[in-house]
Amino acid sequence: MHTDTERCVRAVRSRDARFDGWFYTAVLTTRIYCRPSCPVVPPKPENMVFHPSAAACQQAGFRACKRCRPDTSPGSPEWNARADTVARAMRLIRDGVVDREGVPGLAARLGYSARQIERQLLAELGAGPLALARAQRAQTARVLIETTALPFADVAFAAGFSSVRTFNDTVREVFALTPGELRTRAGRPGPGAPGPGAIELRLPYRSPLTPGNLFGHLAATGVPGVEEWRDGAYRRHLALPHGPGTVALTPREGHIGCRLRLTDPRDLTLAVSRCRWLLDLDADPLAVDEQLAADPVLAPLVAAAPGRRVPRTVDPAEFAVRAVLGQQVSTAAARTHAARLVAAHGTPVEDPDGGGLTHLFPTPGQLASLDPESLALPRTRRTTVTTLVAALADGAVRLGPDVHWDEARAALAALPGFGPWTVETIAMRALGDPDAFLAGDLGVRKAARHLGLPATPAALTARTAAWRPWRAYAVQHLWATDSHPVNHLPA
The missing domain is CATH 1.10.340.30 (Hypothetical protein; domain 2)
Incomplete structure (x- = not known):
């Protein structure tokens, strides 16, 4: 749908929540990406570009809007309504297969080479499996930051990051806030000992x-x-x-x-x-x-x-x-x-x-x-x-x-x-x-x-x-x- 510019512009202007998760609006002047229902004043059409995934927005150098939090949108309904390779790949990525088994594991489950999976995902979603998994890790990290008192090192590894440094860099890049600032904005207490x-x-x-x-x-x-x-x-x-x-x-x-x-x-x-x-x-x-x-x-x-x-x-x-x-x-x-x-x-x-x-x-x-x-x-x-x-x-x-x-x-x-x-x-x-x-x-x-x-x-x-x-x-x-x-x- 993101290729139908006129339809996307209408959805953004009417703040139509039905399209949340179907596509994302990236604003060229602010370098921010939003969900279609974002409550802020819609930008001019010539300043909008549309992407099929949050990962594609991040890969293009845009950061998530702090108002509408596009990373928390419902997922695209396409992945549950289709049985083709891309839809099955998205369901597996959503289940964390790339974090647990890597791109080779994802490709093996689907019966294709890693290069073929990369090519198909790039063509339809504007991002490969690693970028899509990274966007999901960022969202998981945000959830743990905002809803638990886990130390950030524990959050990093729980979300699937390979190091605390990568975790910190990704959070800052995607949300334009440090992990500490995210936790403070959410009103959570400081880190404590991890528990059940x-x-x-x-x-x-x-x-x-x-x-x-x-x-x-x-x-x-x-x-x-x-x-x-x-x-x-x-x-x-x-x-x-x-x-x-x-x-x-x-x-x-x-x-x-x-x-x-x-x-x-x-x-x-x-x-x-x-x-x-x-x-x-x-x-x-x-x-x-x-x-x-x-x-x-x-x-x-x-x-x-x-x-x-x-x-x-x-x-x-x-x-x-x-x-x-x-x-x-x-x-x-x-x-x-x-x-x-x-x-x-x-x-x-x-x-x-x-x-x-x-x-x-x-x-x-x-x-x-x-x-x-x-x-x-x-x-x-x-x-x-x-x-x-x-x-x-x-x-x-x-x-x-x-x-x-x-x-x-x-x-x-x-x-x-x-x-x-x-x-x-x-x-x-x-x-x-x-x-x-x-x-x-x-x-x-x-x-x-x-x-x-x-x-x-x-x-x-x-x-x-x-x-x-x-x-x-x-x-x-x-x-x-x-x-x-x-x-x-x-x-």
């Missing part, structure tokens, strides 16, 4: 957002011991590279409150990325709603609850196992099966806030030795579970952000016991395909009959072609025609 304190964040999103089905689904399907709804927040344990973490996510006006407790602050970037993915916070609700509302059948549903999101997962492998456990049973039964699996094979983890979280969900490796006779499931379902676990453990099935959605679908469909419902459920919530559609789902078919839509899977699939590529969001609206607890915030 909570990190409080605001996770921005593009309005509107209807939280009912989003948090209702997570709460109603939550696995006891791993997840819970408590004091108005969805809480769960997170399995992270440097140790377990705990997150509490609270729906608020204009943002999601996020309270993290981490074993190691180096996991902050990945934890935030997973939380944003879980809640689908980088979606473009206006684009989704506009297309779905063009159908007279969906228009009243969209008008009644604009901005519905697709509840996802923090761990694709975990969700795949849970999807199989939930085949042809009620929500309550699926939770019971998953809770038994967690109690028997999960890693015990203490809840730092004294809640009901007790375990991490078991990994495929931990479930590899699972005795199928211990599962209170039909024999065919036991085979499905053990086959899936083995395929996940040995890499025959991959469900990470680096995987093309169609390739993952094909790998899952080849497993015994995997029909269209299971494959599309995983595609929608674990892989994040915005066009995943559960034509054979009981709730979808019930809603279709109620709304006068075709009820058979084939006919319904054909009827919904006009909803593409947002059919996963249409599913949320169809489900919401029922009074099931997944569609409402818990009391």
